[in-house]
Amino acid sequence: MNSGGGSAFRRRVERAAELRSIRTSGSTVHENDQLSAAEEELRQKRAKMDDAAKAEYLIRDAMAQGKFDNLKYAGKPIPGLGEVYDPDWWVKGLLQRENITGLGPTAILLRTEDAGLDARLDAQFSEQQVRDILADFNARVIDARRQLQGGPPVITKTRDVDAEVARWRERRAAEAAAAVPPAPAPKPSWWRRLWARA
Numbered sequence: 001m002n003s004g005g006g007s008a009f010r011r012r013v014e015r016a017a018e019l020r021s022i023r024t025s026g027s028t029v030h031e032n033d034q035l036s037a038a039e040e041e042l043r044q045k046r047a048k049m050d051d052a053a054k055a056e057y058l059i060r061d062a063m064a065q066g067k068f069d070n071l072k073y074a075g076k077p078i079p080g081l082g083e084v085y086d087p088d089w090w091v092k093g094l095l096q097r098e099n100i101t102g103l104g105p106t107a108i109l110l111r112t113e114d115a116g117l118d119a120r121l122d123a124q125f126s127e128q129q130v131r132d133i134l135a136d137f138n139a140r141v142i143d144a145r146r147q148l149q150g151g152p153p154v155i156t157k158t159r160d161v162d163a164e165v166a167r168w169r170e171r172r173a174a175e176a177a178a179a180v181p182p183a184p185a186p187k188p189s190w191w192r193r194l195w196a197r198a
Contacts, residue, residue, distance in 0.1 A: 121133060
């Protein structure tokens with residue numbers, strides 16, 4: 001479709017819109033006839049135009065309006081192109097896009113939680129909170145070992161609560177020692193104190 005044909009088509013569409021607005025505002029019989037003829041001509045033109053020409057016209061129109069400017073992947077390779085086909089690609093994409101966590105086989109979730117458990121314990125303020133978290137973790141590990149639901153085997157070990165509490169205390173003490181308060185300012189000499197009184 002050449003650009004001349006597209007502009008003529010656009011002029012006809014605009015003329016049909018003008019005539020339609022005239023009809024609704026109260027028009028004469030002659031104007032109604034013009035409008036009907038223009039609408040019929042437009043219908044015939046649309047029927048003759050093949051799908052490829054319609055698509056090309058719409059693409060060129062969108063390009064002229066700037067709708068394709070500043071696209072997300074402009075000038076970059078298409079992600080996932082050339083990789084092996086994965087039937088669950090849409091699920092993985094959804095999980096990554098929406099940052100959804102906590103889904104998956106229990107064995108993997110427990111391994112992930114085990115890897116970050118020390119940091120979670122270090123964020124607690126009391127020994128009782130640490131013990132509660134460890135008791136809950138151990139109970140879920142034991143429960144996952146008992147249930148044979150398929151998937152990867154549960155290889156995560158339970159944690160000794162007393163040993164973990166002792167390690168938690170050591171880490172807290174090391175953190176407190178690392179955060180030594182600044183040394184106090186030296187006491188002014190006797191003559192400065194005497195001068196300040198005067």
